[in-house]
Amino acid sequence: MATILQIETATQVCSAAISRDGKTIALKELMANNIHAGSLTLFIKEALDLAGLQFEDLDAVAVSMGPGSYTGLRIGVSTAKGLCFALDKPLIAIPTLQMMAQGFMLQNPDYNGLVCAMIDARRMEVFTSVYNKALETVTPVSAKIIDEESFAxxxxxxxxxxxxxxxxxxxxxxxxxxxxxxxxxxxxxxYMSKLAHEAYSAARFEDVAYFEPFYLKDFVLTTPKKK
Structure with missing residues (x-):
């Protein structure tokens, strides 16, 4: 049996789950602004407690790898890497947009169309990719400015x-x-549980020392508007 800690921080959602053999057995999450740094480790501990597990019971740590919020991804990936180092466990990286598409398909098992996962970037730009029912990529991950001709x-x-x-x-x-x-x-x-289990079974692990989030675009520092 594979017991995996799963971390998602690519958007406003701060989420930690525990899965066993591809099934979610515990979840702690909240959607709110600027809570990831202060809440993620607490949510991880609470998810472990809900599952009746200790850190030593984990077989791997999986993290949503992006694209998404620069700060959110840094927090999630650094936390996952720190746990892997401390526990000597393998690291699994799950593409964020694929995870989202998986969630939609799990909630809509009879759906036969395509699903386009979108993460807000800025203005009319999104990080996006299109998947079919089998979660195969129809259009690759890209930063796209949306207009009337998009996805025509x-x-x-x-x-x-x-x-x-x-x-x-x-x-x-x-x-x-x-x-x-x-x-x-x-x-x-x-929604990472099935994907993380498949990666674990295939030994698709990341180099903990060198793995970085998939930002897709360089971080742009902006100056807050004066009130």
């Missing part, structure tokens, strides 16, 4: 459900009859 080829032949915190701002732009939108949250460590 895919929408011409498929129903696409747009999900994630980047999807809401695109509703008024993507008005194709095949464009559907879900307002549910799919940034949850609980």
């Amino acid at each position: 080829q895919e929408l011409s032949g498929h129903v696409i459900t747009f999900i994630g915190n980047g999807a809401a701002k695109c509703m008024d732009v993507l008005e194709h009859e095949n464009a559907k939108f879900s307002e549910l949250n799919f940034n949850s460590a609980s």
Whole structure:
């Protein structure tokens, strides 16, 4: 049996879950601004307590690798790497957008269209990728500025459900009859369980010393507007 700690901090959601053999057995999460640094380790401990486990009972640590919030990813990945070093456990990296698509498919098992996971970047830009029902990549991960022509080829032949915190701002732009939108949250460590178990079974582990989050774009420092 593989018992895996899973961490998701790519967006406003701070989430920690425990899975066993691909099934989520404990979850602690909250959606709020700027809580990751102060809450993640507490959520991890609470998830372990819910599962009746100690850190030493873990077989691996899985982390949502991005793209997403620069600060959130740094916090999640550094926490995961620190635990792997301390516990001498392997590190698993799960693509954030694929995790989101997995969550949608788990919630909608009879759905046969495509799913487009979107993470809000800035203005009309999103980090996005399109997946089919088997979680195979239809369009690769990219930073895309959304306009009326976005996804025109895919929408011409498929129903696409747009999900994630980047999807809401695109509703008024993507008005194709095949464009559907879900307002549910799919940034949850609980949706990593199947993917993390598959990676563990295939021994797809990261180099703990050198692994870095997948930011997709360089960090841009902005100056807050004066009130």
